[in-house]
Amino acid sequence: MSDIIQLLPDSVANQIAAGEVIQRPASVVKELVENSLDSGATEIKIHIKDAGRTLIQISDNGCGMSPTDARMAFERHATSKISSANDLFAIRTMGFRGEALASVAAIADIELRTKRFEDEVGTYIHIIGSEVKKQDPAACNNGTTFQIKNLFFNVPARRKFLKSNSTELKHILYEFQRVALPNPDISFSLYHNNLALYELPATNQLKRILGLFGKNIGQSLVPVKSETSIIKITGFIGQPRFARKTLGEQFFFVNKRYFRHPYFHKAVMQAFEKLLAPETIPSYFLFFDINPEAIDINVHPTKTEIKFEDDRAIWQIINAAMRESLGKHNVVPTIDFDQSGNIEIPVALKSGTKVPIPEIKVDPDYNPFNEKSSGTFQPKETSGLERINRENWEKLYENKDFDEGDTDPLGRNEKNLYSETETIFSERKIMQLKGKFILTPVKSGLMIINQKRAQERILFEKFLEILKTDSVASQQQLFPQTIELNPVDAALLLEILDDLQKLGFDIREFGGNSFIINGTPGILDNPSPAGIIEKLLEEYKNSPLDAKEKVREQVAASLARASAINYGKELKAEEMNHLIDNLFACETPNYSPAGKPVLSIISTEDIEKCFLK
Secondary structure (H helix, E strand, C coil): CCCCCCCCCHHHHHHHHHHHHCCCHHHHHHHHHHHHHHCCCCEEEEEEEHHHCCEEEEEECCCCCCHHHHHHCCCCCCCCCCCCHHHHHCCCCCCCCCCHHHHHHHCCEEEEEEECCCCCCEEEEEEECCEEEEEEEECCCCEEEEEEECCCCCCHHHHHCCCCHHHHHHHHHHHHHHHHCCCCCCEEEEEECCEEEEEECCCCHHHHHHHHHCHHHHHHEEEEEEECCCCEEEEEEECHHHCECCCCCEEEEECCEEEECHHHHHHHHHHCCCCCCCCCECCEEEEEECCHHHEECCCCCCCCECEECCHHHHHHHHHHHHHHHHHHCCCCCCCCCCCCCCCCCCCCCCCCCCCCCCCCCCCCCCCCCCCCCCCCCCCCCCCHHHHHHHHHHHHHHCCCCCCCCCCCCCCCCHHHHHHCHHHHHHHCCCEEECCCEEEEEECCEEEEEEHHHHHHHHHHHHHHHHHHCCCCCEEEEEEEEEEECCHHHHHHHHHHHHHHHHCCCEEEECCCCEEEEEEEECCCCCCCHHHHHHHHHHHHHHCCCCCHHHHHHHHHHHHHHHHCCCCCCCCCHHHHHHHHHHHCCCCCCCECCCCCECEEEEEHHHHHHCCCC
16 A cells, blocks of 8 residues: 655645634734734834735834845744744744744735845845745835735635625724734824724823723723732723623733733632622723743744643732722722612710600501501502503403413413413503512413513514614704714724614714714614614624624614613503513514523412422
8 A cells, every 4th residue: 555644735734824823814914013013113004905805014114124034034934033942931022933924925915025224225025825926126115014915815715704894804903902002102003995993103001092992991990000029910900880791891911912811801800799780891901021931822823822830829919909909999889778768867966965865656556457558559540541452452362262281491381371461461460670570460370571681572573673674764863972982893883884774873974983873763762872872882792793694683683682771770550561562562572682581480389389388
């Protein structure tokens, strides 16, 4: 039998390596900007066209390269950063493996122009699919400029699986933030299709954060600083009241390198214990300075997973630093007393003044078992509208024959569940619990409805119905609101703007990352259109879909969640009745758009078991 193992050609090996290092256009931006940082550049400019599909151009004013170095930079595992295995554990530079340029050259059309300060002329190199087409002396500025054209032109399967331009641009923006944040002393600019998304001058750390995420975030940040023999921690954390329900403003950096670390994230979250609203996450921008020998950054091709020699000690230091910062800046929970009546606090009396004994008034004739006593609940009389509505429901179900034997996942079958609405609407005994649940008796026991999820289901089906039509009338605002977003949210809003306009939003671009909200859907009752848009974007970022046939459904679900009433809002009886009417008019009243149960029934038998000895 002949030998079957053979060496792969360099072109194939480079394409395989590219699959690990270059996953999408954002990967190219990351790798090349890291090389610019290592070159000592103080100014880096990035130009993108069509989210990186057509062009990625990165220019810097760094040290540049000689003709020989410029050619060697495209060879696999050619690097100026390490010369022995021991150097891997003393790395403070960014790009060090020597894989990036070789991987990019294997799957793109590359033009390089570079010049050192001491040279009179620079070097021009043109490479297509790992094949050098041209190398000549050229007149160019000091530093280095890369032009990456037609990414994945020779790997159609990889190019086919790229997402929409807005999604790919979003990933580029994420990578841009991760290199710009830890390097505030360097000027960065980012342009997409000749439109400036970021123009960041060299500045301090706080101003860099404001430049990337908007001035509004400044009011929520408090500084963090801790220095030990193991690690030095600096940065900022967000106050609990500004915490959001989705990720996006949580950053760890070690020696100016971005990394992810769930274990350290728990250290931050535990420091905020009992300070955060349920299911919210605070912002944090934490920068670690540590001996390079105490970490291993050569764990993953993207270099975002890092091992720490003593992660348990660092966990304790992070947690203590967070608590110290929160304590120093008086970030403590407020005590909210539920005061149903006025409380009179007596003023201080002069010395020697007799303090009167407080009187306690008791009604000796009060009988809690007397129905006429003031302590029992008195149902209000049924109005004419409620009586007509009740009769309509009775007519709807008077000819139905329900079988109570079969059950659904909630403990009722569909027919049996809806048969119980006859009892609900005929007696109208409804109450609200903790501003979160609506309780009403049914034939088999007690029905509990989650009011927020119920309205999410109602709005979701309404929005879906609207999206099937051409458009819906917009309710114009008397005073249009202007909203300023960060570039990531602005790009996301532009992606779903057409669907929002069909839902009744009248939103226009106002230059940069600003938008004007002129109108909102008439079916929404919310005094803050800007707040609705911000919440919508947060919800949409949580689980965006790229399949075109699913985008509208996702927009409808996100808008429903953003527009639904919040927990804690007290509802009047009419509002609860209206909510239940609309819920049971839905095609799928049992579950929210996210698949969570909207209602549950506690059977009479289960209630009785609670009182058995």
